[in-house]
Amino acid sequence: MLIKIYTDGACSGNPGKGGYGTILRAVDDNGKVHEKELTAGYKTTTNNRMELMAVIVGLEALKKPCEVEITSDSKYVVDAFNQNWIDGWIKKGWRSANKQPVKNKDLWERLLKAKEPHSVNFVWIKGHAGHEFNERCDRMAVSSANGENLLDDKGFEP
Numbered sequence: 661m662l663i664k665i666y667t668d669g670a671c672s673g674n675p676g677k678g679g680y681g682t683i684l685r686a687v688d689d690n691g692k693v694h695e696k697e698l699t700a701g702y703k704t705t706t707n708n709r710m711e712l713m714a715v716i717v718g719l720e721a722l723k724k725p726c727e728v729e730i731t732s733d734s735k736y737v738v739d740a741f742n743q744n745w746i747d748g749w750i751k752k753g754w755r756s757a758n759k760q761p762v763k764n765k766d767l768w769e770r771l772l773k774a775k776e777p778h779s780v781n782f783v784w785i786k787g788h789a790g791h792e793f794n795e796r797c798d799r800m801a802v803s804s805a806n807g808e809n810l811l812d813d814k815g816f817e818p
Contacts, residue, residue, distance in 0.1 A: 661686050663726045665718035668733060668787070668797035669710025670805050675818060677810065678705040680714035681800025683793050684721060696721065697796075701804035705813040710801060711737050712767040719774035728780045733787030733794055741782045746772070766815040 664685045671678035679701035686694045698717045702710070711734035719728070732738055740746045746768065749755065754762045762768065785791050788798070 663728045665728060665730045666793035666797050667714030668794055668801050669707055669714050670801035671707040671710055672805055675704050675706050677805045678702050678710040679801040679804030680710045681797035682714045682718040683797055684718055699800040699804045701807050701810045702813045703810040705816050708736050709764055712764060712771060716771050716774050725777040728778045731783045731785055733785055738782045738784040
């Protein structure tokens with residue numbers, strides 16, 4: 661069964677208060693739709709960290725190896741895999757093309773670990789373009805960023 665994961669991150673200020681929204685969606689053999697929403701907000705973070713967290717929590721919610729399609733409006737996340745940036749970063753000891761340390765290494769490593777047991781395809785879509793699930797994820801991310809009980813982003817480095 662294909663699991664579709666829709667994701668979005670939001671940040672008010674960059675850095676600033678942020679949040680992510682994730683929807684896991686699957687249709688079983690009987691045609692029944694199964695959906696799960698995941699969201700959280702952080703006191704101080706960046707948009708890219710929230711885009712990564714949205715994907716990570718979606719993958720970490722899966723209990724067994726799956727075929728997964730991740731839909732995101734983040735070129736940062738999608739291109740890291742579809743353009744093989746991440747392979748280059750790893751080969752260069754987590755250095756970018758301009759020899760600088762890769763930002764958010766902690767989350768990239770967590771994402772690689774979460775992705776490992778699955779067959780994952782990344783799909784980019786234009787944000788704020790009316791895509792039903794992307795819009796829902798965006799609303800969840802913004803709501804969580806503006807909510808109470810915000811978390812500390814322990815890996816955030818100003």
